[in-house]
Amino acid sequence: MTEPLRLEDYVRRTLLARVYDVAVETPLEEMSQLSRRFKNRIWLKREDLQPVFSFKIRGAYNKVAQLTREEQQKGVICASAGNHAQGLALSASRLGIRGTIVMPQTTPDIKVNAVKALGGHVVLHGDVFDEAATYARQLAAEKGYSFIHPYDDLDVIAGQGTVGLEILRQHAGPIDAIFIPVGGGGLMAGIAAYVKYLRPDIRIIAVEPEDAACLDAAMKAGERVVLPQVGLFADGVAVAQIGEETFKVARQCVDEVITCSTDEICAAIKDIFEYSRSIAEPAGALSLAGLKKYVQKHGVEGQTLIAIDSGANMNFDRLRHISERTELGEKREAIFAVTIPEKPGAFRTFCQTLGKRNITEFNYRYADHNDAHVFVGIQLRGGDAERQELRDTLEKKGYRVLDLSDDEMAKLHIRHLVGGHAGLADEHLYRFEFPERPGALLNFLSRLGGHNISLFHYRNHGDAFGRVLVGMQVGKKTKADLVASLDAVGYPWSEETGSPAYQLFLR
Known part of the structure; x- marks a missing residue:
């Protein structure tokens, strides 16, 4: 990687970027209803309106256009x-x-077919992204292809920088902060x-999911770190390590990093839908989730705040999960969980x-002759x-x-x-994320080492992974044997045996 550039060098590259042969200048629109609700002027940069429904076209095209003939x-590749x-x-x-x-x-298939429809030659290789990436670099070396990095490249960065160029041109007045998904x-x-470089008074707020906050971790450590695992809900930003070149810029230019929960992202997706009748992907709504959290955290009013709607490529099936979590996010x-008397009229x-x-x-x-446990959802108007x-x-x-x-x-x-x-005394409860690929369940079962499964609950909503809750009995083996078996599976897991919800409703 080259030495860090001065900001004016980034600006020069951005001004010379070739993006508009294929990309469009997207509108900057005020979200009037949300502005009134949060007592600030909230604007949305609509990168979901690009020809491929994402800002990524800017950087990719600029990089390819800068190559020699x-x-x-x-x-x-x-x-x-x-x-x-x-x-x-x-x-x-x-x-x-x-x-x-x-x-x-x-x-x-929906993603494979989308790439083919745009003229791409698709090669399917490996079960996970790392295997595909290794093979892509291997093909690049063998065939002489130019490998196009998704983010850690100066020409790609310059192409994405044209989003900032447009914002400053489209909004000449005061801007207090710009929120950017990372x-x-x-x-x-x-x-x-x-x-x-042009407006140092504008705060730059980076926004990440709580379970994939590689920039936040790097800023706190003072160096790039690799997250042991990342959540995949906001798959467009599910990255374990911030880029080398991009981290140099972040250390110099980012004023604050905000992390958001899945529920908060889902609520932002709903906000965008209610404003524009468009459906942002989780990564696309991430910056708006961060903006809302920033307003609530700092109590700001009367400011001009801009969020980037970075994309709208999402499987339709995921809407079930999103709608389910939106009310909690808002x-x-x-x-x-409420314990009520086990008697007529208690409900x-x-x-x-x-x-x-x-x-x-x-x-x-029913719990026993005296008590019943109730799992209840209650609508709120006044938040926390x-x-x-x-x-x-x-x-x-008395409840x-x-x-x-x-x-x-x-x-x-x-x-x-x-x-x-x-009522199983030796049952232990674990939560997993299974990759959505053939043989994932068989791989899990074959590595359990003879432990009996006493509970199994699987949920998937069009994600790249399935959410699985598994109860297992230790039996004649030790807890250490069970943990060793779980580690051998290779899927992210956490123990939930001590969960109060489990103790109340399932134990």
């Missing part, structure tokens, strides 16, 4: 199952050169370098205590303050209350499993 004639793949496919097609896209064999950091680096629903009395609030979900299970007030009210009435609103296992699995106690 000889390099172009040899062809270009990348490894991607997402927006970079489509951006490179269209870029190569427009320039009349061969564009090869290596994708994992597990890539959904995966590998190409979009962040391009916008941040350009904006900070703090409009509380999930409680009616409980509902009277809740007052006129709507019950969104109610799961009941109302949630705490409601809990206090219930406890003053035992457990707040599960932030319990990931309860939201993903328990609410769908309430209904039976196994």
